[in-house]
Amino acid sequence: MPLRKGPVLHEFRKNSLLYLMFIPVAAYFIVFAYVPMAGIVVAFKEFNYRGGMFGSPWNGFTNFRYFFLSGKAWLVTKNTFLYNVVFLGCYTFFSITLAIFIFEVESRWFKKVSQTMLFLPYFVSWVVVNAFVYNLFNYEYGLVNTIIKTLGGHAFDIYRNPATWHFLLPVFYTWKWVGFGSVLYLAALSGMDHECHEAAIIDGASITQRIRRITLPLLRPTIIILILLGVGRIMRGDFDMFYQLIGNNGRLIDATDIIDTLVFRSLVGMQDFGMASATGLYQSVLCFAIIMIVNSFIRRYEKDYALF
Amino acid sequence: MKPRRSRDVARLHTIAYIAVSLFAVFAVFPFVMLLINSFASEHAIINYGYSFWPRELSLSAYSMIFQSPQKMMRTYGLTIFITTAGTLLSLFFSTMAAYVLSRKELRYRNAMSFFLYFTQLFNGGLVPYYILISKNLHLQNSLLVLILTPMFSVLNILILRNFVANSIPASLFESAKIDGANEITLFIRIAIPLSTPAIASIGLLTALGYWNDWWTPMMFIQRESMYPLQFTLYQLLSSINFAAAMVNSLPVINMPKESLKLAMTVVATGPIILVYPFVQRYFVKGITLGAVKG
Numbered sequence: 001m002p003l004r005k006g007p008v009l010h011e012f013r014k015n016s017l018l019y020l021m022f023i024p025v026a027a028y029f030i031v032f033a034y035v036p037m038a039g040i041v042v043a044f045k046e047f048n049y050r051g052g053m054f055g056s057p058w059n060g061f062t063n064f065r066y067f068f069l070s071g072k073a074w075l076v077t078k079n080t081f082l083y084n085v086v087f088l089g090c091y092t093f094f095s096i097t098l099a100i101f102i103f104e105v106e107s108r109w110f111k112k113v114s115q116t117m118l119f120l121p122y123f124v125s126w127v128v129v130n131a132f133v134y135n136l137f138n139y140e141y142g143l144v145n146t147i148i149k150t151l152g153g154h155a156f157d158i159y160r161n162p163a164t165w166h167f168l169l170p171v172f173y174t175w176k177w178v179g180f181g182s183v184l185y186l187a188a189l190s191g192m193d194h195e196c197h198e199a200a201i202i203d204g205a206s207i208t209q210r211i212r213r214i215t216l217p218l219l220r221p222t223i224i225i226l227i228l229l230g231v232g233r234i235m236r237g238d239f240d241m242f243y244q245l246i247g248n249n250g251r252l253i254d255a256t257d258i259i260d261t262l263v264f265r266s267l268v269g270m271q272d273f274g275m276a277s278a279t280g281l282y283q284s285v286l287c288f289a290i291i292m293i294v295n296s297f298i299r300r301y302e303k304d305y306a307l308f
Numbered sequence: 309m310k311p312r313r314s315r316d317v318a319r320l321h322t323i324a325y326i327a328v329s330l331f332a333v334f335a336v337f338p339f340v341m342l343l344i345n346s347f348a349s350e351h352a353i354i355n356y357g358y359s360f361w362p363r364e365l366s367l368s369a370y371s372m373i374f375q376s377p378q379k380m381m382r383t384y385g386l387t388i389f390i391t392t393a394g395t396l397l398s399l400f401f402s403t404m405a406a407y408v409l410s411r412k413e414l415r416y417r418n419a420m421s422f423f424l425y426f427t428q429l430f431n432g433g434l435v436p437y438y439i440l441i442s443k444n445l446h447l448q449n450s451l452l453v454l455i456l457t458p459m460f461s462v463l464n465i466l467i468l469r470n471f472v473a474n475s476i477p478a479s480l481f482e483s484a485k486i487d488g489a490n491e492i493t494l495f496i497r498i499a500i501p502l503s504t505p506a507i508a509s510i511g512l513l514t515a516l517g518y519w520n521d522w523w524t525p526m527m528f529i530q531r532e533s534m535y536p537l538q539f540t541l542y543q544l545l546s547s548i549n550f551a552a553a554m555v556n557s558l559p560v561i562n563m564p565k566e567s568l569k570l571a572m573t574v575v576a577t578g579p580i581i582l583v584y585p586f587v588q589r590y591f592v593k594g595i596t597l598g599a600v601k602g
Contacts, residue, residue: 011415017491018408022420025405028460031445032437036546037532045377053439060346101324110325116588117332120339123581125520127542131573132338134545143341143568146357179335183591207320215331240523242554247546262435268527273435278435288430308422308429 043281047273063278070275072262080258081236083169088230090174092223095181100215102182103189118179126244129172133245162255165246169256175243183227188222189215225304228298232291232307235283239264260281346370346571350564367573369564387537391518394455398514399507402460406468407499412478417581421469424462441528449531457524460515464510472499505590512587519580530573545569
């Protein structure tokens with residue numbers, strides 16, 4: 001046995017098998033997350049296929065200048081931010097409300113059936129949701145327009161009315177995620193013992209008082225975690241949703257263009273690696289800055305809930 | 309005192325029943341409409357539009373999809389293969405990593421958690437990822453890219469880690485270790501069986517991720533024979549001409565385009581929904597969020 005062994009080496013040797021078991025996942029994230037992280041240098045380069053990620057010539061801030069001079073920067077930033085704020089608000093509010101309601105009702109049958117129904121939208125891709133939208137709102141055959149026409153009104157084309165999407169997108173978002181959200185909150189409530197509620201009833205607490213003073217405080221950790229995760233992603237749009245529901249509809253672009261769709265269009269549509277990577281880096285840095293700021297606040301006031 | 313109290317409880321319960329029912333109906337409504345109208349005849353849709361109950365029933369859209377089933381079956385086969393293989397691999401390695409991160413005697417476990425968590429805080433964005441996959445790793449048009457891209461989620465690993473850490477007593481591992489079991493045995497014999505609720509729930513989420521993935525094929529697959537189900541559906545919905553390729557060798561003129569779109573959507577959605585009842589009983593228990601921090 002060698003006498004001197006570094007503590008680090010000792011730790012690895014003692015638990016070598018455990019560390020080995022972590023390697024597959026670690027390798028995956030090194031290749032698919034950390035290497036692309038280093039690849040952000042592309043934003044400062046004039047990308048060509050021969051040079052690749054690290055061999056292409058530098059061009060300083062040219063790509064960023066293009067992005068900021070394109071006139072799109074402020075628009076997509078604003079859209080991404082505002083949509084996400086509305087999404088997060090609706091998602092949180094409706095998930096909590098539904099979770100509390102489902103928790104309160106007594107019928108086990110009703111709890112089970114309603115949860116199953118609410119959860120159904122979580123199962124389908126946005127491709128399928130787009131088929132729903134088509135089925136319901138299509139100008140020629142859609143159900144809504146069929147009804148409007150039978151009532152003697154004029155058919156309404158949602159793809160020609162940008163403003164309707166400010167309302168429709170939050171509706172679809174809520175429709176899709178609120179079932180899952182309420183499950184997350186219900187899970188937090190399921191550990192709660194009913195004695196607490198019974199004691200409160202004996203003390204004469206009304207149901208609203210019970211919800212305010214017992215149920216909501218129990219949900220607080222989950223609320224904070226989910227909101228923090230949401231805030232951390234506030235500059236990341238739901239690409240799947242926007243791309244499937246709106247696609248490349250020029251008429252709607254000002255109302256519905258977000259950073260993620262702009263990056264995608266620049267990369268895949270125009271093969272503009274410079275602009276796409278500059279926009280992507282702008283988004284990542286913005287996200288990171290927001291998380292750091294929010295987290296430092298949380299650390300100061302609610303240390304237990306800080307993300308790191 | 310008593311009557312007033314039960315009255316406000318009753319009132320809240322009424323509101324709760326009504327609100328939850330409304331939301332539940334709202335959630336299911338598009339599914340029902342889709343299913344009903346997929347049985348409508350093309351003629352009825354063109355003339356009267358989609359409706360609550362079709363004026364003319366017809367199975368022609370479904371029979372068209374299954375008339376030349378080779379393409380459909382290949383697409384299904386590919387999607388089922390990717391979903392099954394991907395989910396099993398992902399679950400095995402995710403749970404293994406989660407088990408490692410849950411072991412308190414590991415000195416660097418917090419650093420390792422943060423190593424994963426950091427990828428949630430900052431990432432390179434789409435462009436470097438795209439270049440990496442297509443130029444450096446040459447994974448375009450390979451099955452591997454369809455399996456690797458949606459494989460791991462940091463959040464899922466952390467949820468699994470919390471489950472293992474909070475619901476399996478550490479003493480269980482210690483006593484098994486004294487009996488001479490090594491870490492791999494502990495993981496397979498103790499951690500996996502006792503984490504069933506979490507594994508089942510996360511497994512469903514992962515399987516959904518694979519089944520519903522249209523992004524990876526859109527970015528990295530050009531070969532039509534390798535299109536999975538959702539991407540095929542996307543192509544069909546966005547350009548109906550693809551239907552001709554889809555159900556090859558049929559005359560395009562009499563194609564029930566509108567009802568075909570709906571029937572295809574039903575066919576692409578059905579199987580994964582059927583999985584849910586098997587997983588449901590684990591769900592609320594398995595997905596308790598806890599602190600998902602690094």
